[in-house]
Amino acid sequence: MLKYILKRIFFMIPLLLGITIICFSVMRLAPGSPVDLETQLNPKSSVEMKERLKALYELDKPIHQQYWSWLKKLSRGDLGISFASDHRPVAAKILERIPITILLEFLSLLIIIAVAIPIGVLSAVHQDSLFDKITGVFVFIGFAVPTFWLALLLMIFFGIHLGWLPISGLRSLNYEYLTPWGQFVDLVKHLVLPVFISAFGGLAGLSRYMRANMLEVIRQDYIMTARAKGLSERDVIYKHALRNALLPAITILGLSIPGLIGGSVIFETVFAIPGMGQLFYMAVMARDYPTVMGILLIGAILTLVGNLIADVSYAVADPRIRIS
Amino acid sequence: MGFWETFCKNKLALTGSGIVLLLFLVSLFAPWFAPYDPGQIDLKNVLMPPSMDHWLGTDQLGRDVLSRMIWGARISLKVGFAATGVSIVIGTLLGAVAGYYGGWVDAVIMRFVDIMLCFPTFFLILAVIAFLEPSIWNIMIIIGLTGWMGVTRLVRADFISLRERDFVQAAKVIGAGDLRIIFGHILPNAMASILVAATLGIAGAILTESALSFLGIGVQPPTPSWGNILTAGKDNIDIAWWLSLYPGLAILITVVGYNLLGEGIRDSLDPRLKK
Numbered sequence: 378m379l380k381y382i383l384k385r386i387f388f389m390i391p392l393l394l395g396i397t398i399i400c401f402s403v404m405r406l407a408p409g410s411p412v413d414l415e416t417q418l419n420p421k422s423s424v425e426m427k428e429r430l431k432a433l434y435e436l437d438k439p440i441h442q443q444y445w446s447w448l449k450k451l452s453r454g455d456l457g458i459s460f461a462s463d464h465r466p467v468a469a470k471i472l473e474r475i476p477i478t479i480l481l482e483f484l485s486l487l488i489i490i491a492v493a494i495p496i497g498v499l500s501a502v503h504q505d506s507l508f509d510k511i512t513g514v515f516v517f518i519g520f521a522v523p524t525f526w527l528a529l530l531l532m533i534f535f536g537i538h539l540g541w542l543p544i545s546g547l548r549s550l551n552y553e554y555l556t557p558w559g560q561f562v563d564l565v566k567h568l569v570l571p572v573f574i575s576a577f578g579g580l581a582g583l584s585r586y587m588r589a590n591m592l593e594v595i596r597q598d599y600i601m602t603a604r605a606k607g608l609s610e611r612d613v614i615y616k617h618a619l620r621n622a623l624l625p626a627i628t629i630l631g632l633s634i635p636g637l638i639g640g641s642v643i644f645e646t647v648f649a650i651p652g653m654g655q656l657f658y659m660a661v662m663a664r665d666y667p668t669v670m671g672i673l674l675i676g677a678i679l680t681l682v683g684n685l686i687a688d689v690s691y692a693v694a695d696p697r698i699r700i701s
Numbered sequence: 702m703g704f705w706e707t708f709c710k711n712k713l714a715l716t717g718s719g720i721v722l723l724l725f726l727v728s729l730f731a732p733w734f735a736p737y738d739p740g741q742i743d744l745k746n747v748l749m750p751p752s753m754d755h756w757l758g759t760d761q762l763g764r765d766v767l768s769r770m771i772w773g774a775r776i777s778l779k780v781g782f783a784a785t786g787v788s789i790v791i792g793t794l795l796g797a798v799a800g801y802y803g804g805w806v807d808a809v810i811m812r813f814v815d816i817m818l819c820f821p822t823f824f825l826i827l828a829v830i831a832f833l834e835p836s837i838w839n840i841m842i843i844i845g846l847t848g849w850m851g852v853t854r855l856v857r858a859d860f861i862s863l864r865e866r867d868f869v870q871a872a873k874v875i876g877a878g879d880l881r882i883i884f885g886h887i888l889p890n891a892m893a894s895i896l897v898a899a900t901l902g903i904a905g906a907i908l909t910e911s912a913l914s915f916l917g918i919g920v921q922p923p924t925p926s927w928g929n930i931l932t933a934g935k936d937n938i939d940i941a942w943w944l945s946l947y948p949g950l951a952i953l954i955t956v957v958g959y960n961l962l963g964e965g966i967r968d969s970l971d972p973r974l975k976k
Contacts, residue, residue: 529931529949639824647935661828677819
């Protein structure tokens with residue numbers, strides 16, 4: 378098992394290098410001298426900023442040296458200094474916001490698993506039933522709904538029309554005066570809509586995948602064997618079929634991670650949640666390049682780590698993978 | 702059964718083509734369909750709810766929402782087609798080369814695909830936009846440049862299975878060059894899956910464009926797009942629900958339309974592709 382994990386980590390190294398090369402190329406996208414272009418576009422440009430850009434990119438050196446010294450800084454965890462008025466290191470700014478984003482992504486993953494898998498399994502077991510047809514329609518619409526629009530509608534309905542849920546931020550104004558239990562309830566109330574919206578995109582995909590998977594497994598010979606030896610339908614479905622259908626779902630969950638992280642820009646901006654996605658959006662709007670590049674890199678690394686976790690858990694669950 | 706017979710029997714596919722056709726007509730004849738000039742500011746009728754004069758209400762500058770949505774259909778059609786065109790061309794070329802030649806060429810291209818897939822697409826798009834002006838042309842190209850990986854995998858898989866077939870071997874025997882085999886013999890056989898990917902890709906590109914415009918980094922006002930009308934909806938969320946409801950509904954229906962059409966084409970062109 379350890380050997381398998383080490384092997385996977387080893388295979389990640391070229392990907393990691395590729396990620397840094399792409400990040401570096403995005404920085405060089407601007408035609409002509411990046412210093413001139415960036416500062417021209419930015420109304421807040423100043424001589425000082427030009428100097429800092431020059432220092433950051435080491436523009437007086439050849440490109441491979443620029444890349445190499447940037448990489449060396451990265452390996453020390455140095456992502457540069459933000460252009461925003463706080464002049465703080467980018468790494469620190471990202472680090473303080475990552476927990477919120479990861480918490481939200483984690484909760485949405487839990488919801489996706491808890492909702493999509495039963496839906497997929499039930500609609501496969503009762504294929505062509507009314508339930509299957511209704512969920513089929515929902516899944517189809519789920520693929521097509523712009524999540525930010527759904528967020529607006531839910532804000533209007535639950536936040537403004539009914540007044541049940543807060544529509545922005547993570548805490549109420551009176552948060553500090555609440556009891557610990559009250560603070561918890563307050564946080565949960567603030568999280569309901571963002572987590573639902575973040576999970577929504579993944580729900581359709583996973584439930585459809587689970588359904589297809591389950592349908593395939595049910596047709597296998599060993600299911601027929603299980604039925605033939607007189608097991609109850611319950612045991613056949615939930616013990617024999619479900620376990621085998623669940624395995625590939627781990628991969629799909631891993632694949633849905635970049636979508637979740639990318640989506641954080643949208644729902645954190647809509648709901649004013651102080652996470653990494655919102656920081657990214659603000660950095661893009663303010664043309665705070667060190668922060669933009671830092672988050673782009675971290676987002677890709679998080680995806681890589683997420684995929685590693687998915688691969689490893691697949692190997693834990695399925696011995697065939699780690700042996701071959 | 703031929704393609705058209707199967708396609709015409711598929712009610713969902715017909716619904717999809719109906720929606721897509723309607724959108725084409727609306728975009729083409731936007732100046733005739735729109736009851737008002739989409740840029741006409743009317744400060745006496747700001748944020749008016751839907752009425753007989755303004756069927757879908759007015760926005761924060763008194764502009765007619767229906768007219769802006771009709772013109773917005775043009776934008777989403779343009780962006781959808783152009784962005785998908787870019788990603789289909791890149792994806793097909795890379796996938797064809799990787800699948801046909803195999804070996805290290807294939808390995809290099811597919812590692813590149815893996816690396817690109819590590820980036821949350823939306824992050825990559827936003828990062829690139831931060832360095833460029835958010836114009837409609839840049840948006841189209843950027844969405845296209847970040848969306849070709851799926852097509853590459855698809856086309857590569859098709860090429861790998863097709864290159865060993867007898868007709869390809871026969872073409873080689875009569876001395877056809879690589880280019881002729883790739884474009885003249887194999888590609889036509891991979892067109893079915895490319896066409897389906899393109900149709901579904903248009904839906905995805907329209908969703909991405911609307912999200913970008915909603916965030917204020919896509920199509921810039923005063924050019925109307927469904928996404929930037931929704932921005933106004935968010936800014937006036939407590940007083941003007943119609944600004945939020947209708948443009949999103951238009952996006953939803955459009956995307957459903959392209960998805961239905963894409964799945965319809967898939968089921969009719971090639972029953973083997975049916976899921």
